[in-house]
Amino acid sequence: MATDGTTPLLQVENLKKQFHVRMRGARENRLLRAVDGVSLHLEAGETLGIVGESGCGKSTLARLIVGLEGPSDGRILIDGEDIWAPGAAGRARRRKFQMVFQNPAGSMNPRRTVGASVAEPLQAKGVRNTAEAVERMLTLVGLDPALATRKPHQLSGGQQQRASIARALIADPAIVVHDESIASLDISLQAQILNLLLDLQQDLGTSYIFISHDLAAVQAISHRVIVMYLGEVVEASDSTAFASRPLHPYSIALRTATLLPDPAHERGRGDTALRGDVPSPMNPPSGCRFHTRCPLATDLCLQQKPLLRDAGGGHLVACHYAEAETQAAETAEEAL
Amino acid sequence: MFRMIVTRLIGVFFVLLAVSALVFAFGALIPGDLTSVIVGQEGATEEQFEAVRQKLGLDKPLPVQYVNWLVNALQGDFGTSPITGRTVATDLMQQIPVSIELALLTLLVSTVIGLPAGVIAAVHANKRLDVLIRMSLLFTFSVPIFVIGILLLLVGSRWAPDLFRVSYTPWGEDPVMHIRSMAMPLLTIAFPITAMTMQMTRGAMLEVLHNPYIVTARAVGVREKRIQYLHALRNALPPIVTFIGFQLGILLGGLIVVEQIFSLPGLGRGMLEAINTRDYPMVTATTLVFATAFVIINALVDMLYPLLDPRQRGR
Amino acid sequence: MTTPPVLRVRDLTTRFHTSHGTVTAVDGVSFDVARGETLGLVGESGSGKSITAMSVLRLVPKPGRIAAGSIELNGADLLSLDEEEIRRRRGTECGMVFQNPMTALNPSFSIGWQMREALSAHDGGENAEARIHQALADVGMPDPERQAASFPHQMSGGMRQRVVIAMGMLNEPQLLIADEPTTALDVTIQAQVLNLMKTLTRDRGTALLLITHNMGVVARMCDRVAVMYAGEIVEEAPVDELFANSRHPYTRGLLRSIPNPDRPRQKTPTLPGSPPDMSRLPAGCRFRDRCVFADERCAKHPDLLTVGDRHKARCWKTQNGETLNDIPATEGA
Numbered sequence: 001m002a003t004d005g006t007t008p009l010l011q012v013e014n015l016k017k018q019f020h021v022r023m024r025g026a027r028e029n030r031l032l033r034a035v036d037g038v039s040l041h042l043e044a045g046e047t048l049g050i051v052g053e054s055g056c057g058k059s060t061l062a063r064l065i066v067g068l069e070g071p072s073d074g075r076i077l078i079d080g081e082d083i084w085a086p087g088a089a090g091r092a093r094r095r096k097f098q099m100v101f102q103n104p105a106g107s108m109n110p111r112r113t114v115g116a117s118v119a120e121p122l123q124a125k126g127v128r129n130t131a132e133a134v135e136r137m138l139t140l141v142g143l144d145p146a147l148a149t150r151k152p153h154q155l156s157g158g159q160q161q162r163a164s165i166a167r168a169l170i171a172d173p174a175i176v177v178h179d180e181s182i183a184s185l186d187i188s189l190q191a192q193i194l195n196l197l198l199d200l201q202q203d204l205g206t207s208y209i210f211i212s213h214d215l216a217a218v219q220a221i222s223h224r225v226i227v228m229y230l231g232e233v234v235e236a237s238d239s240t241a242f243a244s245r246p247l248h249p250y251s252i253a254l255r256t257a258t259l260l261p262d263p264a265h266e267r268g269r270g271d272t273a274l275r276g277d278v279p280s281p282m283n284p285p286s287g288c289r290f291h292t293r294c295p296l297a298t299d300l301c302l303q304q305k306p307l308l309r310d311a312g313g314g315h316l317v318a319c320h321y322a323e324a325e326t327q328a329a330e331t332a333e334e335a336l
Numbered sequence: 337m338f339r340m341i342v343t344r345l346i347g348v349f350f351v352l353l354a355v356s357a358l359v360f361a362f363g364a365l366i367p368g369d370l371t372s373v374i375v376g377q378e379g380a381t382e383e384q385f386e387a388v389r390q391k392l393g394l395d396k397p398l399p400v401q402y403v404n405w406l407v408n409a410l411q412g413d414f415g416t417s418p419i420t421g422r423t424v425a426t427d428l429m430q431q432i433p434v435s436i437e438l439a440l441l442t443l444l445v446s447t448v449i450g451l452p453a454g455v456i457a458a459v460h461a462n463k464r465l466d467v468l469i470r471m472s473l474l475f476t477f478s479v480p481i482f483v484i485g486i487l488l489l490l491v492g493s494r495w496a497p498d499l500f501r502v503s504y505t506p507w508g509e510d511p512v513m514h515i516r517s518m519a520m521p522l523l524t525i526a527f528p529i530t531a532m533t534m535q536m537t538r539g540a541m542l543e544v545l546h547n548p549y550i551v552t553a554r555a556v557g558v559r560e561k562r563i564q565y566l567h568a569l570r571n572a573l574p575p576i577v578t579f580i581g582f583q584l585g586i587l588l589g590g591l592i593v594v595e596q597i598f599s600l601p602g603l604g605r606g607m608l609e610a611i612n613t614r615d616y617p618m619v620t621a622t623t624l625v626f627a628t629a630f631v632i633i634n635a636l637v638d639m640l641y642p643l644l645d646p647r648q649r650g651r
Numbered sequence: 652m653t654t655p656p657v658l659r660v661r662d663l664t665t666r667f668h669t670s671h672g673t674v675t676a677v678d679g680v681s682f683d684v685a686r687g688e689t690l691g692l693v694g695e696s697g698s699g700k701s702i703t704a705m706s707v708l709r710l711v712p713k714p715g716r717i718a719a720g721s722i723e724l725n726g727a728d729l730l731s732l733d734e735e736e737i738r739r740r741r742g743t744e745c746g747m748v749f750q751n752p753m754t755a756l757n758p759s760f761s762i763g764w765q766m767r768e769a770l771s772a773h774d775g776g777e778n779a780e781a782r783i784h785q786a787l788a789d790v791g792m793p794d795p796e797r798q799a800a801s802f803p804h805q806m807s808g809g810m811r812q813r814v815v816i817a818m819g820m821l822n823e824p825q826l827l828i829a830d831e832p833t834t835a836l837d838v839t840i841q842a843q844v845l846n847l848m849k850t851l852t853r854d855r856g857t858a859l860l861l862i863t864h865n866m867g868v869v870a871r872m873c874d875r876v877a878v879m880y881a882g883e884i885v886e887e888a889p890v891d892e893l894f895a896n897s898r899h900p901y902t903r904g905l906l907r908s909i910p911n912p913d914r915p916r917q918k919t920p921t922l923p924g925s926p927p928d929m930s931r932l933p934a935g936c937r938f939r940d941r942c943v944f945a946d947e948r949c950a951k952h953p954d955l956l957t958v959g960d961r962h963k964a965r966c967w968k969t970q971n972g973e974t975l976n977d978i979p980a981t982e983g984a
Binding site for chain 3: 158159186190195213220255256258260261262271275
Binding site for chain 3: 547548549551552553554555556557558559560562567570571644645646647
């Protein structure tokens with residue numbers, strides 16, 4: 001929350017996105033609530049991490065924020081103004097967002113040179129002489145500017161992704177959304193890109209929304225973290241608090257499932273995995289959507305959906321029993 | 337599933353209705369009509385002309401004519417041919433079986449040869465066997481049907497007149513003669529169709545063979561031939577089956593040519609003759625039969641998909 | 652060592668002959684996997700780990716060919732067998748689990764049918780239904796009878812992977828090769844599947860060759876680890892030893908590339924550069940271009956030699972007794 005009363009750079013208010021899905025051979029359409037009431041905010045120069053697994057709606061959320069799709073309900077405000085305002089005003093606001101996608105090869109036109117692709121956002125803004133900006137940007141992301149004349153397939157995966165980042169930053173956007181932007185890279189390259197993003201944020205002051213299923217990657221660059229499950233936010237806090245004390249049982253499960261390079265620790269854990277599969281987003285469980293897999297679930301959880309509440313210090317969690325679990329987990333950790 | 341079939345059949349019905357209307361309309365667009373055929377081109381007085389027209393019901397407005405015609409057609413009465421004097425239905429009943437037999441035999445031969453040829457070509461892709469299969473079949477595909485037909489006719493009548501009996505003999509009369517009379521036409525039309533089936537199968541198989549589940553089957557120890565002809569081919573079937581439906585259009589056109597060259601008394605030749613002699617009732621009726629066959633077969637192929645691809649069955 | 656290893660690979664070399672030239676994806680790789688042991692084969696792109704796994708059962712896709720070496724499974728050299736003999740061993744002596752469960756199963760046939768194929772390929776037809784249901788139950792599938800009749804597209808990724816594991820273990824092989832078995836799965840499902848594999852292999856004494864790029868998975872699952880780079884094994888050691896005391900700069904760098912979820916907003920020290928272009932390998936040590944310790948010795952290609960107790964490394968520095976502790980400040984960007 002902005003404590004000094006200024007408007008956050010980005011405000012997302014109760015965002016919803018629904019799809020009508022017709023299964024072949026079925027009688028009627030079913031409603032897929034991909035994003036079901038998500039609210040968040042982002043300050044300038046900050047990175048918000050969004051972590052979740054399949055069906056949580058994070059990719060849809062990414063597309064909504066960037067303005068690739070319109071919401072079914074709710075608002076997205078940049079500098080306090082609706083990005084879906086009609087006409088030129090709305091378009092100008094949507095242009096303040098850029099996106100980096102998961103598949104580096106697929107997100108660049110194979111028939112154009114890397115330089116041309118990187119220059120695109122500037123050209124869309126009406127700038128004519130893009131050569132210098134391209135060169136500057138490529139150097140900034142750690143690429144040899146000579147690569148501008150090559151085609152994407154002539155670059156390695158890591159180089160392609162750096163070029164995608166250059167393209168996203170060249171028109172000086174306010175917010176860059178990364179949708180699993182490092183997932184397809186080798187580990188050493190993932191770490192390189194994460195470091196690069198940290199450096200770039202320091203140099204350019206761009207805000208990021210970093211979406212990933214990899215909790216470790218999200219924690220590496222985020223100031224604040226949001227955990228999503230089946231279209232909803234189940235926990236939100238700053239990353240340090242999240243690292244020391246995840247509250248929601250799902251967050252804890254995510255954290256436990258993120259294996260550390262420490263054989264003794266991993267061996268000693270035993271079988272702490274969550275049971276069951278992720279429910280279908282078309283048929284979410286009643287009450288708390290996580291109750292089907294939650295070790296703490298009771299009848300209350302089945303009947304009543306917990307709302308996001310402040311568990312102290314701005315750490316939000318949507319669970320009836322969050323603190324009790326954390327205390328139990330802490331005792332267990334000490335016992336280990 | 338049942339619901340889908342019913343929906344599809346209703347769709348087919350409406351398509352056929354539209355087709356029949358179109359066919360009828362085209363017939364009416366042809367300059368001149370039945371009257372001039374019956375009465376002859378010259379020497380008829382206006383009154384005679386009008387009298388015949390009235391008798392034929394051709395003075396009524398077009399939609400009324402259409403409904404009359406349709407009602408009769410649905411009862412099996414397509415009218416009488418002014419040229420032959422026989423009812424159109426009689427001729428149809430004699431011609432349809434011949435064409436059906438030729439079409440079915442072609443389908444059978446082209447599938448029995450084309451499918452395995454395609455599988456082998458895909459498995460040995462870009463190696464000698466593949467090149468051989470493709471070149472030989474595609475060569476026949478590039479030569480027009482009527483050229484192949486006439487060539488075979490020449491070869492057959494010149495070098496093996498005893499082996500290939502060129503005039504048609506019905507099965508009932510003499511089975512052996514029948515086979516000998518159908519052999520050449522079958523060969524003519526089967527070549528290009530087989531080539532196309534082979535090509536289609538090869539393409540579909542190549543895609544399927546690269547899938548990870550084929551590697552799984554191999555890793556589990558399934559025999560290679562079984563993998564090719566069961567695990568893989570089964571997944572390649574949808575595009576191949578689509579193609580067979582599509583093939584029909586080509587087949588129908590080929591039938592007309594082949595029946596003409598080899599003088600087979602089938603629907604194709606019947607249609608050509610009817611067109612040449614301006615036998616309107618016959619033209620309309622045969623066009624309708626062809627169109628119906630096409631629509632029904634494509635609808636059948638369409639309904640086959642859920643059977644072939646479990647993913648399309650709906651949970 | 653009293654019992655011979657289930658798998659003994661010596662000097663395995665697999666090449667790909669393409670129109671762009673020849674790439675040696677696996678270059679003289681040797682390792683053993685003992686009964687009941689889990690050996691991790693770790694590496695990034697181009698390391699050759701997947702091709703090594705595929706080579707064992709001679710499943711290398713064309714235009715790849717195994718060029719040299721020996722692969723002994725239960726004592727028999729697989730490279731000297733004919734097609735039928737190797738087919739008989741696939742699934743029965745060695746099973747495989749592949750990476751992407753979404754594409755590893757045939758979409759046109761039911762699960763039960765595909766598992767029955769695995770049995771009847773080796774004349775195991777009798778009692779097939781019961782064995783299939785038992786196998787599905789063993790991998791934790793609820794309601795095995797119904798699952799056996801269903802199709803892959805009706806199942807989630809985690810369930811499909813369980814089926815793939817069930818198929819791999821159906822004929823009770825002595826060795827299971829798992830190529831990135833959890834990479835395509837959600838991390839909470841990954842945990843389930845890894846636990847399953849650990850339990851199954853432990854209970855049946857199955858040897859497990861686990862291919863992965865995830866060091867966390869290695870820490871959880873493996874007894875010994877072999878690290879691969881550019882087609883070679885560059886380090887091999889028991890798991891605790893590898894993590895605590897790695898003796899190859901690549902392993903070192905790789906271990907340090909993993910961001911720590913408990914220490915947010917920290918830069919991750921990592922390796923510079925990227926995995927090599929396998930069609931243009933440098934002379935001498937293949938890791939040279941990315942190595943912060945490289946010096947003149949590295950112009951000569953090092954062998955894989957013992958540097959400690961059951962610990963081998965392919966590095967002149969550590970073979971010379973030097974340590975890798977004084978890492979220069981470059982973090983790689």
